[in-house]
Amino acid sequence: MRHLLLTGLTAGLVLTGGAAMAIDPEGEAFQKSFLAGDLSWEEVQARAREEGQVNLYYWGGNDNLNVWMDSVVAPAMAGEGITLNAVRITGTKDAVDLVLAEKNAGKMAGAGSVDAIWLNGENFSTLKRQDALFGAFARKLPNAEFIEWDESDPRSLLNLRDFGVPTEGKEMPWSGEQYVCAVNADQVSEADRPWTFEALRTYLEGNPGKFIYTKPPDYEGNTFVQSVVYAFNPDGNGAEPFQQSLDELGAEELARLIEPGMKFLKNLQPLLLGGESGRPRYPEDAASLNGLFLNGEVNFNCKFGLYAVAVGLSTGTYPEAAEQMIFPEGGMIKNKNYLAVPSNTPNPAAAMVFVNYMTSPEAQTSKLQFAGMPAGIDGWKLSDEQAAALAEASPGTVGVTQKELDANVTPDTNATLVDVIEATWLEYIERDSQAPIADIVTRAAGNLSK
Amino acid sequence: MARRSTESLASRLSPFQKFYLIIVAGFVLGPFIPLIIQSLAFRWAWPDMLPGTWWLEQRGKSMMPLAWDYVLSPYSRIWEATLNTVGIGLAVTVICLAISLPAARVLARERFRGKSAFEFFLSMPLIVPEAAIGIALLMMFIRLDLAGSYFGIIIAHLIPTIPYMVRMLTAVYQGLGRDFEEQAIILGASRWQVLRLVTLPMLLPGVVAGALFTFLVSTNIFLLTFFLGQGKIITLPTLLFSKIAGGTLDASAAGITLIVTLPGIILLIISERFIKEEAFGKGFGN
Known part of the structure; x- marks a missing residue:
């Protein structure tokens, strides 16, 4: 609208x-x-x-x-x-x-x-x-x-x-703000808590449907996708290349950098909430995800909110056993x-x-x-x-302690790239496009520069 | 009299009809029950049938106003929104009547070139999507400095209400006929007396129905108010939207939702009583 x-x-x-x-x-x-x-x-x-x-x-x-x-x-x-x-x-x-x-x-x-x-x-x-x-x-x-x-x-x-x-x-x-994931400690034992996206996948293979992230274009969802893309950056230098603007980086290079992360997200879909039926139930914004977390439909709640757990407990919007966790290790976006x-x-x-x-x-x-x-x-x-x-x-x-949270921060993504990554997610994951990621990214970059 | 007839009606209902009534009542009243419970809850999570923690248990412990404390505090702006909604609704109703009464009289009684085209154009605002009207008006109003003003919103509300009102009053005028007025004139009444003693009393049921309807429509317009109020002028529909746009209903959102339904319910009760007994009962004087 x-x-x-x-x-x-x-x-x-x-x-x-x-x-x-x-x-x-x-x-x-x-x-x-x-x-x-x-x-x-x-x-x-x-x-x-x-x-x-x-x-x-x-x-x-x-x-x-x-x-x-x-x-x-x-x-x-x-x-x-x-x-x-x-x-x-x-x-x-x-x-x-x-x-x-x-x-x-x-x-x-x-x-x-x-x-x-x-x-x-x-x-x-x-x-x-x-x-x-x-x-x-x-x-x-x-x-x-x-x-x-x-x-x-x-x-x-x-x-x-x-x-x-x-x-x-x-x-x-x-x-x-810092992008922090909360976990329901009643449902997830200390040993099962993931520290990396691969570990999250392993957890979900044993407990399918117990995770979901906010749907892009909501900024909370965009940020989750960014942290995945950082973690699977083929060059292994995380957020670094994503500080440049689209013009500096170029669409082709961007496509190469985000491809592994996007593939991971696509393959993760069957393990997400509602994924078994073929269509994950992505919440539209942080408030809807809070509801899913409170009702125990998912065991994790990722969003911007350094103190979201403490505030959520004091307003009754979080389950009583909610705790913060360090996830993904070294890749928590702060801005x-x-x-x-x-x-x-x-x-x-x-x-x-x-x-x-x-x-x-x-x-x-x-x-x-x-x-x-x-x-x-x-x-x-x-x-x-x-x-x-x-x-x-x-x-x-x-x-977790403030020190642990501070030790795992990473910067956010250049605003010009955010739009392209968002458009790529919508095309590649939501609309389930079979086209190569390079094509999708180039098309998205072209559309946005118009 | 009325009560006795309802009682006899109830005893005459077959079991199926009673069951049917209960189902209908359930559909109408059912949604309010979880809303009321939610408005009193602090933490209400699946699969609990009732909230695990109630607002009253938590009330003293929290430094921030929760649930009804928030809804009824000035921070929720619910009073401001209620006053705005009722004020705008009243102004719209009065202006709408002033415009529609003469228009309806002409449409019902006179013949002129292009009348049917005029009637068609009159209902155009009901066909064009509200969003289109809203955007076009916003463009004009920004230039005219009317955007974000009460005056601008009242003008915008007249657009979807006038067509209804004119149609309703035209029908009433058509049913009225000129005979009564002519008879009064023949018997020596002045124009003012005719209007005051003949026309208006006979029009009253239509006017009341139209006014109530206009008021109800105005208090429920969201999109036009949202566009033209620019967030500066809040009414109950815009307040509710901003509260529940996130898709979750917490205690304060549930409380606000309940309050938002009040003007409609009050109006419905008034119109039930007034239109049935006063207007349609005596108005046409058959």
Whole structure:
């Protein structure tokens, strides 16, 4: 339906084309001087109070996050003289579509309706490609000091690259996440727990149907496929080649790299939930997979969620014996999600003050405590006191230690490759194409570059 | 009187008819039972017939509001959505009536060129898919600064409601005939008196039925509200969609679902009583 919306909007624009451009000159002037670094933070705050409002668009499917937003963030913003208008959306793409539709309708600097969006990956990449972002604001915010920007430190990669796309300060890190699988310890003995994908297959041969992953194009499903592809990389260098963009890597090379992983996934199908009847029952998103896991239909639940088990236990959405596990060893994808400001933000100064607050240690700590969302700021940049408060707020890991989780991380895949891998999965696995993978990948890459 | 006739009806039912009634009632009421249980559950997993842990057991232990605590708190935004739904529904109904009454009068009583074509175009909005209307309107409304405003949503809701209302009122006008009004005029009534004392009372059953129907349609429109509200204006259908779009029904989603059904049920009760006894009972005065 969303694709339909976008196509319709584009068609409508072609038909109605050539609308009058709307620009708010004051907003544009602020954007220029802020990005040039000509404004003091006090001046920004003063203008933010004049604007008086900030419109945040965020995925509203998490009750705990909603409570935090309304009971912590809104009062904090009110303290800055800004009314927080937190718009809950069902898919981040809706907000991206809205920004692009407004931009295409001639609503330029200062004349849009969205001030900040919670996003990452493809959605950021889309806005960046369409030149619909405010600019390199992130490092100009006072709380940028809590984030590692130094390229010589490899840990900065999470802040500088979002699914392989350079962030260039056009979005601010807000939360960190790691792809972690949970296991139902009542059903799977310690000895049976898989550490690798081959071991998972062995387990499933003895217990068919007890595993499933979220279906691409959902990002949780895409991430699972990526970690499989990493593990079966024929060159044995895991995520490394997948940091390049499609243009740099080339479709042929990509096909060679992902072929073993795709074959593994295809051969795994009969062992997945519902696979015996010929058609695995892939859940559409993380919430549906939670349901299958809670009801014991599957014994594992893989998704982004460093603290998902602790939170799931406290909200009753996970079975009581749920534990985290290290899987696949050395290949747990870690990334961050961000707050971006669109180019036509109607309240640019308030947006800056808002994003700055969201990356403060206080906000990060209470977010972790309320919603179990890991910090987006970097622990080693904090004072001892701030770091201790953050550690105190953590719902904690279950069954594994933070150290073990940290020791097995790997980066995510370049956003341009994500689309192609997703299209290949849909063609090769969902539609069960018999064509060689190289052909499928080339076709998918061709379609996407159009 | 009414009660006695129901009793005698019940005793006259054959066992098969009673069984049939129970089945129908089961289909109508059945879905509500798991919904009510789910709304009170903390953890309810297969194969348990009832939740393993209830919300009330967990209520004190959790720092976050659970289940009904969340649904009834301002965080769920259910009151905002209810107010929006009812407010928009009322505005749509009033405007829709104001537009449809004169239109129906003309359509029922006058003959003019292109009348049948006009009637056909009137039902076009019912044939064109809602998504198509929504996208086209969104394009226009963004330019006109109406997107994400109450006014914009009310206009959008008029599109699928006016055709129904006009058709309903046209039928009522046709049934009414001019004779009563002419008779009143012959007997010396002024135009205003005719309208107030003759036309309106006779139209009332149709107007009430049309208004209730319009209100019900408006409170259930999802797609147009979703497109044009841009997430800024939430109504009960959009709130419910965002809550259950994930495909799972947790306790708070079940609670919200139950509340979303309330306006419809209340309206149904009102319309049952009003239309049956007041309107159709006395209205036509046969």
